[in-house]
Amino acid sequence: MANAPDTVQFSALSTEAIRTGGTGRRRRSAGGTRTLMLVLLPAFVVLAVFYFYPMLTVLIAAFNDPQLGWQNFQWFFGQQVNLDVLGRTLLISFWVTVICVILAFPFSYFLTVVTPSTRSFLMLIVLIPFWTSTVVRTFAWVILLQDSGPIGAFMKLFGVDSLGIIRTPTAVLIGMAQVLLPFVVLPMYATMSKIDTRLLTAARSLGARPSKAFVSVYLPLSLPGVASGALLCFVMALGFYITPAMLGSSRDAFLSTLIQGQVQGLAQWGHGSVIGFVLLVVTLVILGVAGYVGKKTGGSVQDMVGGSKA
């Protein structure tokens, strides 16, 4: 969860870009840019040494471990199970994203209309799980969802003999959605809090019904936050390991489980690397498509994937 603070900044920056129409960059002087680069240099060096270089070696291993050639790719696409698990990883991540967006939208909206003290309290509800280790939260779900757990015991009162949720895709969806929810709420709230609600009043005064005002004024303005949260959620979900492994059955495993088996257990770095390579390419393609769609639909979404309209 090291990237938690980035999330907020990331979405705040993109919201800033929307509001200013991307003019912020033009206002900066040449000298200011140079200072900015100097300030960024340490971060860049750290990223290059501890992130890009190791990642590059892993990606290269897909092509040259144990020897140069396409054998790892042939292996990946030759094994039906790899494709099944890739499909499952994408599908579960998609549904987690849908669930998170549906839950986060009204909650984020609610955050913008309540009194500041209620808002602080609601924020705390979002942030406390956010600060708690994923492993701990996943364990908590194991205890809650297992047949002999409190939910199972409660359902027994209504004659449900066995809850039967643990080690199913449902359990994985519940656990992952809970873990990822803050990543959707925070950017959504950041965007929504900056929407001028007088626009809604204006729409109403021009004769729009509340629902119409919401759909044609509020919803489009909130979309950048929705897109930002959804993309973040989806991309993070793709890399999940512990939650599907503990809440799901082995048949709910994600690609990361296959990587773990190949690398940790068998020292087959080539196989592990090629799975990582495919996952990265799929993620980049999705980001690319999202960026393209964003450009086509007015550019707002594109900010979310790191581009700029300027």
Added chain:
Amino acid sequence: MRRRIWAAAALTVTGAIALAGCSGGSSEPVPTISNPVAGQVADGILKGHTVTYAGDGGTTQDAQMKAFFTPFADKTGVTFNQDSPQTLAKIKAQVESKNYQWDFISGVADTVARNCGTLFEKLDMSKIDTSKVADGLLGGTECGVPSIAYAIVQVYSTDDFGTNGPQSWADFFNVQKFPGTRAVYSGDGVIDSATVEAAAIAAGWDPSTDFTADWANKGLDEIEKIKNNIAFYSTGSQAQQMMESGEAKIGAIWNGRALAAEKNGKKLTPVWNDWISIVDQFAIIKGTPNAEIAYYAINYAMGAEQQAKWTELSGYSPVNKDAQPKIDELTQKYITTTKERAATSVPVALDFWKDAAAVSTLQDRWSSIVAGG
């Protein structure tokens, strides 16, 4: 300002180099081992030296430290470091870069056997006293000696089956005769040799004959046939929780986890007929400069007294046959290193499982059964 920063940086670098130079440790060479006796070591013999062990972490490693390595460090004066978890990927990286963080490890025997001579040292058996090792635990690989002896054993819920439970691996795979979910190890992504052998026995393999790829595939057929009745577990705690909660009525699980479930009040009946005997091995990482110290540590761990303490702390069976741990009746029920248990055990067929090429094809089948759609 800038100059001062550079000066500080230079100082740091110089300091780091100086420290690295010192960390080579004592210039005294390590005395060579001769005529070792398990569990015995001369006082203060390794003063000034350092050795690092990597195990699987958790309570198991805590028990190893308390029973073996902390007393070993106290007696020999060695600086004993520990790390966890050991993984093959990290070992490979250390051997390839010749940058050793670890000197010896405890790992699953088939992994040790598969990488014997490449990632692990072929052991000089004149440096370790193995004369007291319990029956059936030695052999299989030149690169390891037993560190942990345990079992994949069939257990069933006594409340569900009473005395009419499954009696053999064939019964385990017969879901008509014994309905109910089975807990089976997923290998956490890696093919589990013990589970496949158990399934092969159900398919008709006679454990007194050689284990072959053909039998492995027949075993995988058995697992595939009942896969809708299997709940795969990937950790010991999951296996225990499946049995305790009643989610699984029958399990092919580790004896230690069956014991833990029983200690929590679940009634289980173990089926010792053809139980699979698994041995984790102490192995020395190929090329480490501290190999001799590792030999001292391993030889010390094999002693009867140390092994008795290990069993008392961990519930795992002693690998030294003279060990006389003080344990309760329930723990005794799951001790595997006795003459009686050895008579019905089936070892993991290391000669087969160390062949990486054969395992690779089986691995792909295993993945598709365990993780497939």
